[in-house]
Amino acid sequence: MQKSVFLAAVAGVGMTAGVASAATLDDVQARGTLNCGVNTGLVGFAAPNAEGEWEGFDVAVCKAVAAAVLGDPSAVEYVSLTGKTRFTALASGEIDMLSRNTTQTFTRDVDLKFEFTGINYYDGQGFMVPAELGVSSATELDGATICIQTGTTTELNLADYFRSNNMDYEPVPIETNAEAQQQYLAGACDVYTTDGSGLAATRAAFENPSEHVILPEVISKEPLGPVVRHGDNEWGDIVRWTLYALIAAEEYGVTSANVDELAEGTDSPEINRLLGTEGNFGEVMGLSSDWAVNAIKAGGNYGEIFARHIGEDTPVGLSRGLNAQWTEGGLMYAPPFR
Amino acid sequence: MTSVTEPPRESFRLSMLLNDKRYRFYTFQFVALLLLIVFMAYLGWNLVRNLAILGQDISFEFLGTPAGYDINQSLIPYENQDPHLRASFVGVLNTLLVAFLGCVTATIFGVLAGVLRLSKNWLVAKLMAVYVEIFRNVPVLIWILIIFFVMTAALPPPSAFRGDDPSSTMLFDAIALTNRGVYVPKPIWGAGSGALAAVFLASIAGAIYYRRYATRLLYATGRLLPMVWPTLAILILPTLAAYALLGGPVTLEYPELRGFNFQDGIQIRGSLIALWFALAIYTGAFIAENVRAGILSVSHGQTEAAAALGLRPRRVMSLVVLPQALRVVIPPVISQYLNLTKNSSLAIAVGYMDVTGTLGGITLNQTGRAIESVLLLMLFYLLISLSISAVMNLYNNAVKLKER
């Protein structure tokens, strides 16, 4: 009886989308919204708040891209994805970009045919244990029960680490971060392992964060960044350079507060090229000339986004560490806007 | 020569394809086949184009590459450098394990609840009705999650057993209930345990022989030998004697808290218990209804006729009511077993590493081979259900033969 709903839905989709073209940029502009894949819920990185609005460090990247492409940071449809569903959603075109703390690896880049567009967070896998266990190093974890999120690189890193150190462990695979948290807090596992940032975010949500310690060992390199489909280089460039614009903005001291003022023209040619008062970088990418201004206004520069969502003053409380600007000893290094 | 006049031979017209019954039979089938082929070809063509765009292919070579991940519960030796195929097989065995345990327990729950629901005791009957209605009407996924979380939250972690004055202690110094699972003693088969097993097998054979003999004697002379006690004695006594004579070849290895966890003994993991218990309790509610319907389906006249023949109530049950009820009960119960096996794929929600967790979960994620993994997964479940259906058909045929 309700066949019509289905048919009407199909008809509706057909009417709004029309004939989809291969270029993601055209699709996004025709649609008027950006479909962005995010985590199902990781405090600080991507989680819906009580009002149901998505917020977080990864979400800010989506907003910046939407602002750059469409001029409106709120024109984003968030699609929450698990470790398992994220790549299929991207490959099938359900989302335009994936911003879900995804580790850049050889296999994913080359074999699974995705394109990593820069790195917005340098991370590494770590371990968290209750302080009362008295463990001070990961090498003391022989025989431990370890909670782990399935479908991530952490599973393989963990197996490698324990094998190379000749230790035994018992994995407890868990689907979501919330459930892992619960298992860990109840003592069903001794150790929780995931990316260092995820550990900090998880610990921040605990009642007594100080009762848990994050061990010093970092057993893997986890460069996290936004991902797009392989083959659409124009779209990849837009996502990549939007991210770089945020990083460069911090380097040059462009903030959401002064961007309007600076966009009227400055003495610095770099800032002028970034903000579109000099050159036509926006048009070259198929965007408006004030794309970077919009992106920066959406949530501030890289440093502001970091500070607001996961910085030391937030419950997550991450220090910049590797993610500081290269001028301050970190790895954040935007190529020149030239 | 036949006297019936043949219908006049018409020359073939195109409209006859639709209007003439003889041709329409073929037209429809041809059209159906054509539509099927076109549909399949369309899907295939889309698949080929999509794969070309994404630069992927279909290949099962990934099954031979090292899996790279660890599985916490494995019935066969497995380590993370074994190929994906072996990891999948570990998952298959885990699925079969939980399905088997679940079916046995669900049958016990179901029969108990079904029989008690018909009890003359009003309170018990109502209580069982409440059990059946509550568990039948809430999704099994919610039950699995509730039991899993409750176990994690309510049972103590192993660290609670540590120290001079632990907050939790083991039951009988042998069984540890923790939120990581239940640790029970493990039998160690020492020298001479082979002989013990042989004695036990022999006593089973002896018990069967005794029962046959008693039945024959009953039919031949009408003399009724006691059944239950002698059978139990034949089963247990020789084995006990052998155990004592051989000097206790089988010893128990008790679980012991060492390092982070209990070591030794057998660990029944929390995820397995949650899944097993939830499936059993949920399916048990359905089986209870089947059992109840089966017993009610035996007409009252049968019971009365049996009573009129002078049979005692226990014998009325075992010789008249049950055999007839079973014929009605068993087919739906078998399909409940099938449902239970299929529902065991929800293991993924609590991290039990069944075949959906290994092949359809981690292997799929790590290799990105979605089509191949899901295809193999479906084939596995299909194989299981086809074999269960085959068993059911065999049973139905057997029952039918007796009926007529």
Added chain:
Amino acid sequence: MSDTHAEAAQLAFVRQEPIPPAPPPVAEAGIVKWLRDNLFSSVPNAILTLASLWAIWWLLSSSMPWVFNGVWDAGSLRECREILDGATGACWAVVRERWAQLVFGVTYPEEAYWRPATAFVLLFVALAPVLFPKAPRSLLPFTAVYPFLAYFLVWGGSVWVPVMAAAGFVVGYLVFQRLVAQSFAMGFFGAIAAALVFWWVAGFVTPTLTAIAPITLEAVESRNMGGFMLNLILGTVCVSLSLPIGIALALGRQSGMPVVKWICIVFIEFIRGVPLITLLFVANVVLAYFLPPNSTFDLILRVIIMITMFASAYIAEVVRGGLAALPKGQYEAASALGLDYPQAMRLIILPQALKISIPGIVNVAVGLFKDTTLVSVIAMFDLVGMIRGPILASTDWNGVYWELFGFAAALFFVVCYGISQYSQWLERQLQTDRR
């Protein structure tokens, strides 16, 4: 004769009326008898009763204080614990604070909550004439309109999309009426073709119509649906879609044409042989490969397709049972009347077979509705997904399991128990009809 009279006369007292019946012994009357009969008829029975009483007492005494001492007003689990101050009590505040999210999901626009709520209420009005034989027949036209109305309310957008979709059905029906006189097949396929052509044309006309008469509600995309609403949508849409497909499959499986028969058998047995979760994996990670490149089928639509396939296989088996239960005489009588296959099916067989299978279909519907919770495994935010995902992940409510799952279980219990009671009622109705 006279002898007796004489004897009677000699007696001092003869009772003229019967003694009034003595009240039964205390142990054999009223509540005591009931107790003895039903609870304490024998020693084992008494033990059973006492054990049950103990179990009930234990259950109630451990859960009731927790339920009724609950905190309804708090901003987080921490606050709850502070208010309770060590006493046992539930933290119902989470249900209160996240009520809208549990029911409508995270992203459904708040100002549009009235729309799915209205659609839900109207669902009962629309279903009444189908489910209750005594409901006024005049509601039937509303039932026909309801799917389009519900689509408009829940999804929003231009009113012309559902209107055109409905018009397509009307056109198809009119064509069917005209052509069915020639042959059923002609009418059937003609109607489908006409409807398809109409929809194709409507696809061009609708934007213009919307521009001329912009009657629109704010459009809400499928992916913004969540919470219990998503379970209800998936349940109703998939069951309604699978009914016609299931009937067609059942007829196909009974048909004498081997090709059609085998296609149906393979489809039904395949779908029934695999767990729903693998079909959801297909919807989630595989189906996109089999759709045209760049097609924009979103996840909920793919899930609806797979769940509908799943449900139709089960409904087909129920309907097949109904068909098989009809006495062979019905088929033969239809043939004797000279009815052809479509006529016999439409007028004689299906009305009776469907009536027999209604309880079975309702059972399938309940099962399917419960199974819609499985979509949480593929990261859709239905009721269970909302609980496992955003709510438990939030800093405020991390650790509130009993309350949330208890709430979810209660919601499902109310709906499913209601439907199964209806089904039992209907079964009784149908039985009296036949006797």
